[in-house]
Amino acid sequence: MVRLGRNSLLVLTAFEISLLAIVFDLSLTSPIHEFGHFFACLALGVKVNSIGWNQIIFTSVSDWRQNIIGFSGGLFAVLFLLCLYILSVVGFHHFQPQTKKGILMINYFSLLIKSILLADMMVQLTGATFEGTALSIYQLLVENVLVLYVLTLAFSAVSLLAVIRLGKTTDFS
Ligand SMILES: [Zn+2]
Numbered sequence: 001m002v003r004l005g006r007n008s009l010l011v012l013t014a015f016e017i018s019l020l021a022i023v024f025d026l027s028l029t030s031p032i033h034e035f036g037h038f039f040a041c042l043a044l045g046v047k048v049n050s051i052g053w054n055q056i057i058f059t060s061v062s063d064w065r066q067n068i069i070g071f072s073g074g075l076f077a078v079l080f081l082l083c084l085y086i087l088s089v090v091g092f093h094h095f096q097p098q099t100k101k102g103i104l105m106i107n108y109f110s111l112l113i114k115s116i117l118l119a120d121m122m123v124q125l126t127g128a129t130f131e132g133t134a135l136s137i138y139q140l141l142v143e144n145v146l147v148l149y150v151l152t153l154a155f156s157a158v159s160l161l162a163v164i165r166l167g168k169t170t171d172f173s
Contacts, residue, residue: 010160017112018149018156021119029077029120030054033127036076040069067132074128081121088113111163118159123152 004012030053037056041048046069047059058069092110097103130138141147 010157013112013115014153014157014160017115017119017160018153020112021116021123021152021156022149024116025120025123026054029081029124032080033073033077033124036073037069039076040072044068066135070135070138071128071132074124074126074131077124078121078128081117081124085114085117085121088117111160111167114163115156115159118163119152119156122155122159126151126155 034051034054034056037058038048038051040046041056041058044065046061046065049057049059051057056073060066061069088110092106092113095106097106127138127141130141
């Protein structure tokens with residue numbers, strides 16, 4: 001069996017998190033994001049022409065409402081992810097496996113899920129910033145898959161290190 005060093009294990013986990021974060025974002029976060037746009041359109045009286053799993057088309061407005069609608073997709077998604085993050089912290093805290101293997105598995109899953117949620121939060125927050133302030137840059141970013149992936153990978157690495165650090169400071173056992 002090949003034994004991996006700590007650093008290669010971290011890099012491998014960061015890659016794993018980035019791929020899972022993309023799958024998670026496309027399957028679960030996207031519709032919440034679109035709902036955020038939809039909700040803002042409704043509140044501001046802007047006509048929605050169509051809404052889908054990862055796309056919403058609304059009547060373009062050329063005033064401040066466009067910025068609010070742009071922001072609200074990502075912000076809604078961040079709020080949703082924050083709720084899931086808190087739930088996962090509480091949830092994993094209740095798991096007390098008896099075996100060493102069980103403890104290792106729960107620790108790994110907890111690390112993975114928290115990092116995925118945090119990385120996705122960063123992706124959505126970046127998205128919200130551009131979608132709300134510079135729609136042309138946002139559209140350029142969304143169309144450039146490679147840049148989008150590199151960004152997600154960087155966020156995944158930062159999230160992984162942050163969750164490891166958070167785990168160390170809250171572990172008093
Ligand atoms: Zn959007």
